[in-house]
Amino acid sequence: MKNLIYSSIVNLVQSMTSLFWVITAVGGTIVIALAYVSWIKYKEEKKRQKNNSNS
Numbered sequence: 001m002k003n004l005i006y007s008s009i010v011n012l013v014q015s016m017t018s019l020f021w022v023i024t025a026v027g028g029t030i031v032i033a034l035a036y037v038s039w040i041k042y043k044e045e046k047k048r049q050k051n052n053s054n055s
Helices: 003-053
Strands: none
Touching: none
């Protein structure tokens, strides 16, 4: 009985660990994509403000 409970706990921990890595990878990709888009938008806004002040 103890071995069955132990193996169930080990399987649960292993599946939770892999789920954690999947969530981390997907979340990290989303964060990097949003940061990149924000940076590009920031640079374009600065360029646009500079062009408007020179006109």
